[in-house]
Every structure is written in structure tokens, then in C-alpha cells.
Amino acid sequence: MKRGFLNSAKAQKQQLYPAASSSHDTAEASPPSQELESMYKARYGKVENRGKLGLPEGYTPSNIPMSDMQPNGVYKDHIVNGLIFTTLHHASDPAGNHNTELLVEGSTKQKIFSTPGFLKPVPKPSGQPCYVIRSTPDMGLGCFVTRAIEAGETIFAERPLLVAPRSCRVQRGPQLLAQYGIHQGNLVVLAEWEKMLEVAVARMTEENRKALMSLANNHTEDGSGPILGIVRTNAYTSVDIFDGPVKLANNANLYSAILKIGSRLNHSCRGNVTYDFDLASFSYIFKAEKDIAAGEQLFYSYCDLNVPASVRKSQLAPYGVVCKCLSCINATPASDKIRTEFEQRVKDSPKWVTNARANIRLALKLRQDMIDEGLEGTTEYACCLQVLCGMYMLMGETVKFQRIKDEFNKYNRLAKLQAAF
Numbered sequence: 001m002k003r004g005f006l007n008s009a010k011a012q013k014q015q016l017y018p019a020a021s022s023s024h025d026t027a028e029a030s031p032p033s034q035e036l037e038s039m040y041k042a043r044y045g046k047v048e049n050r051g052k053l054g055l056p057e058g059y060t061p062s063n064i065p066m067s068d069m070q071p072n073g074v075y076k077d078h079i080v081n082g083l084i085f086t087t088l089h090h091a092s093d094p095a096g097n098h099n100t101e102l103l104v105e106g107s108t109k110q111k112i113f114s115t116p117g118f119l120k121p122v123p124k125p126s127g128q129p130c131y132v133i134r135s136t137p138d139m140g141l142g143c144f145v146t147r148a149i150e151a152g153e154t155i156f157a158e159r160p161l162l163v164a165p166r167s168c169r170v171q172r173g174p175q176l177l178a179q180y181g182i183h184q185g186n187l188v189v190l191a192e193w194e195k196m197l198e199v200a201v202a203r204m205t206e207e208n209r210k211a212l213m214s215l216a217n218n219h220t221e222d223g224s225g226p227i228l229g230i231v232r233t234n235a236y237t238s239v240d241i242f243d244g245p246v247k248l249a250n251n252a253n254l255y256s257a258i259l260k261i262g263s264r265l266n267h268s269c270r271g272n273v274t275y276d277f278d279l280a281s282f283s284y285i286f287k288a289e290k291d292i293a294a295g296e297q298l299f300y301s302y303c304d305l306n307v308p309a310s311v312r313k314s315q316l317a318p319y320g321v322v323c324k325c326l327s328c329i330n331a332t333p334a335s336d337k338i339r340t341e342f343e344q345r346v347k348d349s350p351k352w353v354t355n356a357r358a359n360i361r362l363a364l365k366l367r368q369d370m371i372d373e374g375l376e377g378t379t380e381y382a383c384c385l386q387v388l389c390g391m392y393m394l395m396g397e398t399v400k401f402q403r404i405k406d407e408f409n410k411y412n413r414l415a416k417l418q419a420a421f
């Protein structure tokens with residue numbers, strides 16, 4: 001999936017805890033070469049078929065030890081290759097089926113565990129569960145809502161099943177590549193990383209292990225083991241959790257999170273769901289970004305929204321997704337122009353307010369274009385409504401003002417803009 005899979009610009013939100021020794025934002029930095037050498041980046045998405053090339057003769061995968069189990073049924077922490085196997089466990093869940101298995105650097109574990117209020121309960125949506133996972137005709141399993149949902153409503157929230165580094169942190173990675181050559185060396189690195197993931201998965205409760213192992217796997221032909229294949233098909237890149245003080249280029253020090261429900265969300269370029277990660281409860285919170293009718297499928301965009309259909313197609317291709325959303329099947333040069341220009345048009349729109357009567361058409365056209373492209377869930381759409389409200393207010397059009405204001409209030413539940421009316 002795009003965005004790591006979920007790796008697009010939209011998902012690149014600010015981290016929720018500050019960089020330890022940096023007063024400024026998490027500008028991307030280049031990793032020191034030694035650090036880069038010690039990690040091997042597995043490409044997410046569907047990678048090439050490596051044909052019949054197998055593991056090198058004479059290579060035997062490392063044996064990674066397990067730790068002892070504590071009386072509460074949770075395995076003790078232990079360190080292998082500079083990473084800690086640890087379990088997020090909440091006393092209120094003795095069965096442990098809301099546990100998260102973490103495979104993290106020690107300093108990262110410390111940052112996570114020292115988050116103020118950690119570990120809060122997972123936020124509960126109001127009312128009964130309102131989603132179901134079921135088959136789709138052409139996308140495998142998907143997640144559907146069982147009742148009408150309003151824009152801004154929380155649909156579900158969950159802790160990840162597993163959080164592990166995005167890159168394969170194996171011991172002697174560069175040496176393995178040098179010893180076995182780039183192709184077989186890569187296979188060895190993938191096999192070594194699988195061994196680490198095997199231990200993380202062995203530490204899970206049976207229910208969580210089953211949930212993880214039943215997720216989709218597109219990486220069956222590239223040398224990934226069964227767990228790494230699932231991780232690479234289903235991972236949300238956790239932009240809030242990273243090693244060291246700053247995020248490194250190419251996501252090298254970020255983490256992947258695998259979710260039981262969230263990893264069942266299929267892609268659409270006209271998505272209806274967005275998510276936030278809350279570090280204090282260590283949970284992903286999924287919210288409707290549009291009104292969703294009972295029975296509709298939930299979709300999240302794996303690709304960038306502000307690019308033409310051809311670019312979206314190429315961003316999605318590595319993930320085995322051929323998008324058949326209305327915006328893709330009905331794409332025209334005009335719809336591509338809307339996609340590539342809507343952000344700039346929204347940026348320009350506050351200028352229109354000074355001459356509201358002359359410019360109201362521009363604002364109405366912008367709103368309609370965004371609706372046509374299914375972009376109502378974007379912050380830009382709420383900005384556009386805010387501008388329209390300002391224009392109608394200045395024009396003394398109270399009925400129209402009220403109608404757009406009601407719509408603005410709905411979409412602003414997620415956008416959280418400061419409204420001046």
C-alpha cells in the first residue's frame with residue numbers, strides 16, 4: 001500500500017512527541033553512513049519476482065531465542081541485535097488480546113513509555129460497533145459500515161497488533177550482502193529479518209497471532225517470508241514513532257504498524273475515512289471524513305490525491321491495486337486539472353472575499369469541482385467552505401450563508417479550522 005503502504009503526503013503528519021534533542025521540526029536528515037549500512041530497506045508494495053533464485057547453499061538462518069513468560073502470561077522483554085522485544089499490555093485486558101508486540105530500539109521504547117498519560121485506554125466510539133469485515137467482489141476482504149455514519153464520527157479505534165522497524169535491521173547486513181552478492185544477499189537479509197519477526201509473532205496471544213497471519217499477503221514472490229510479506233502488504237507507516245532525534249530520509253528510522261481492522265481498509269482515490277495515531281493510548285483512531293451510508297465500504301487513499309490519474313495509477317501499481325473508483329475510470333484532462341490545481345485554488349481563495357459578489361462563482365466552482373472529485377474529506381474542502389461563508393456573509397445572503405455554515409461545521413469536525421463567524 002502507498003503511505004508505506006500509508007505513506008502519502010496526506011499521511012505525513014507531525015509527530016506527536018517532540019524530537020528529543022531538536023528544537024525544530026523533524027526535517028528529514030541523511031542517516032550517518034554507518035547507520036545506513038546496518039539497515040536494509042525492504043521495499044514496500046509488490047516487488048519483483050526473484051525467479052528461482054533461492055537462499056545460498058550453506059547458509060543457515062540465525063536462531064533467535066525466546067524469553068521466559070511472566071505470571072501474567074506476557075513474555076519478558078529481551079534484546080536481540082540492538083532491538084527490544086516488548087509487549088504493550090494493559091492490566092484491564094488480562095486475556096491480552098489488545099496487546100501490541102513492539103520490536104523497537106531501547107531509546108524509542110523509552111520515548112513511547114514516557115509519553116504523558118501512557119498507557120491510556122483506547123478511545124471508544126459511541127454506540128454499538130458499526131463495521132463489519134467481509135468479502136468484496138474484486139478487492140479481497142474489506143470493511144463496511146452497518147449503519148449511517150456522519151462526517152467526523154469515530155468508526156473504530158484500535159491498538160496495532162505489531163509495531164516493528166520499517167527496515168530489516170539484521171546483524172551484519174552489509175557483510176551478508178558482500179558475502180552473498182546483492183541478489184542472494186538480499187534474500188538472506190529478508191530471511192534473517194523473518195526470523196526476528198517470527199519471535200515477535202510467537203510472543204502474541206493466539207488470537208492476535210491468528211488475526212495477523214490471516215491478513216492479505218502480496219509479497220509471495222519476492223523472497224519475503226510469510227510474516228514480512230504480511231507486514232509489507234498491510235503496514236501503516238508510523239510517522240509518530242522513529243528512532244533518534246529526527247526522521248531520516250526514506251523513512252529509514254520509522255516503524256510499521258499492522259492493524260487488525262485498519263489493515264483491512266481498501267484503497268480509493270475518493271476515500272471516506274481518515275485516521276489519527278494517539279500515542280498516549282497507542283491507538284489508531286479511524287474517523288469518517290464524509291457522511292457514509294449504511295452498507296458502504298470504508299476506503300482510505302493509499303496514494304496522493306493531488307496528482308493526475310496516470311500518476312495515481314503508477315503509485316498504486318507496485319501494491320497490486322488497479323483503482324476502479326469513479327475518479328479513475330472517468331478521468332479526463334479536466335479532472336486531472338482539478339486534482340493538480342485544487343490546493344492552489346484554495347490557497348488563492350481568501351483573496352476572492354474582498355470582492356465577494358464578483359468572485360462568488362469562482363468559489364462555487366471550486367466547491368463543485370472538489371465534490372466531483374470526491375475530495376470533500378480534505379482540509380482544503382473545509383477551507384473552501386469557510387471562504388464561501390465569508391463571501392455570503394458579506395453579500396448579506398443569510399440563507400445561503402447558513403446552509404454553507406452548516407456544511408462547514410460538519411467538515412470542520414476533522415479539519416478543525418478557526419472559524420471567524
Ligand SMILES: C[S@@+](CC[C@H](N)C(=O)[O-])C[C@H]1O[C@@H](n2cnc3c(N)ncnc32)[C@H](O)[C@@H]1O
Nearest residue numbers: 139140141216234263264265266267319320321
Ligand atoms: C491492506 S490490504 C487491504 C485489505 C485486503 N483487501 C484484504 O483482503 O485483507 C491491501 C490489499 O488489498 C487489495 N486492494 C486494496 N484496495 C484495492 C482496490 N481499490 N482494488 C483492488 N484491490 C485492492 C490489494 O491486493 C492490496 O494490496
